[in-house]
Amino acid sequence: MLRINEDIAVYILCGGKSSRMNTEKGLVKFQGKTFLQWILDAVTPLTSDITLVTKNAAYVSYGIPMISDLVEDQGPVGGIYTALADSSTRHNLLLSCDIPKITTEVLTFLIQSSISSDNDVCILSDGKHDYPLIGCYQKSLLPVFQYAIEHQHLKLCPLVDSLRNQKLVITPKYQAAIRNINTQKELLSLT
Template sequence: MNPLPLVTGVVLAGGASSRMGTSKARVLLNGKPMIGYVTDVLSAVTDTIMVISNSDDLADLPYPVYPDVFRGCGPLGGIHSALTHTTTEINVVVSCDMPFVTSHIIRVLLDAQASAMVTVPVHNGNTEPLCGVYSRRAATTIEKLLQRQQWKMMDALKILTTTYVDVSSMGIADHCFTNINTPGELQKYDRPSTHFQGED
């Protein structure tokens, strides 16, 4: 019997994409679906990948796709679903609309996670919970929050045992944690000169 994977990569793709007007995961950025940038990076640093989405349009991906257990709860609901379905203790979670995240950042978080339930980066004073390492042990606490309709990510981090990793001095590009939510933001970065993730 093969041992279970040590780390699972999770792509959050369950948002409504109302501001984009179409599925953000499928939107082309320099000719490539945004979700492809995220899965490429996760493939380099994790053992297996899953996608969390409430849409049927990602069924053709070469990864298992799971819906939210608690619908309409935002990213926290997606993370809960991932931690419910995962087979590993350690899980790297990245939103599908963050195509500039690098494998270097993820390795830094994995190195820092130790026994924390959550490990997230802080860049220029901003906490980035949608690019983080989440322990499967956090699922029970998150489920209780969702049952109480407490859906805010930052509130969850305060309750969970969270390690904050300041990456501001690591020479990371300012747009590394950028979320692309609108056609205007997509147009801004849809050019060959953009420095994409995966480059250490």
Template sequence: MHSHITGVILAGGKSSRMGVNKSFLKLGNQTIIERLVDLMKSIFSEVIIITNTPDEYKFLNIPLYEDIYKWKGPLAGIHSALIHSKSERIFVLACDLPFISKEMIEYILDYPTAKPVVFCQAGGFHQPLVGIYSKSILPNVENFLSSNDFSDKSFHTFLKTIDVEIIHPENLPFYKEELFFNLNTTEDYLKLIDLWQTFTF
């Protein structure tokens, strides 16, 4: 159990492509958000959710915080988490990554680096919504959030301005493509249900 780093679930997105809140979609007997909360609680002694619709998540009985910079994407969620966490570092997990495993999270947590941000590159893409962020970047985050027009690319633009450790996990014995499966559309959910029948963690 990690007590010196806070587990953070980002659940602030509008789910506009799905038309419903994707974190409440069912996987077996649980919703996606319930599965991720259980997973994070098995790793971190402090777990919080960042969401702009906190009333929807009260049933989970864990601390809920809203973005301070409203509707400015995942970077605003990370900013709020860094402000509200009791720890100097946070581990961020987006609510639309249902296959992420405890092994993958532990590997990132144990990766030897002094850099303030740590995440993977998998499937040819950076995966910054499964990673570590340190409070030392707060001035950079606040400066960026307060001075930039936002687009889908803004978060990735910000990441180019700070020192990041990028992990390449494809050769790890427990690595599977599905670990970073991202749920965005109804078609993704149908694929997810199909994959869930045979996926083993």
């Protein structure tokens, strides 16, 4: 196993409205497995400390701990806030549920970079777009996310940009691994 030597908790955000996909994104199937199962397959070689941030009972069948948003309808900022409030580890890997091509190799690179960094947040980027929902967040950011919710600062990218952050630019070889699948059209184009 490729276990990470340092304690890290993984939170997969499954609580979105999925309005563009018109169905629960984490449960969408790609090549016979749900998006969530693809993500779990990439994460479980690294840690068993995995929690789903969702109140959707359809995820119970995975047998993974689930927590509901502490403050509903706050988008990804609310999901991260909930995860950090729940976490007992310094390092926290936050993932969206719509990245079925994510790999253990990419996640290992992200986690190891984060652990060796003195930044509060370490996220992936393709050089044009940042992916703050493929990122490692320090537990110490909990008050920052609480403040953001209290003041309705719910845009995640500007919030991340305001923090001590590191954006790891993924080479073209790995860019498919971080692609979000938000629509049926994007799903059909997935190979």
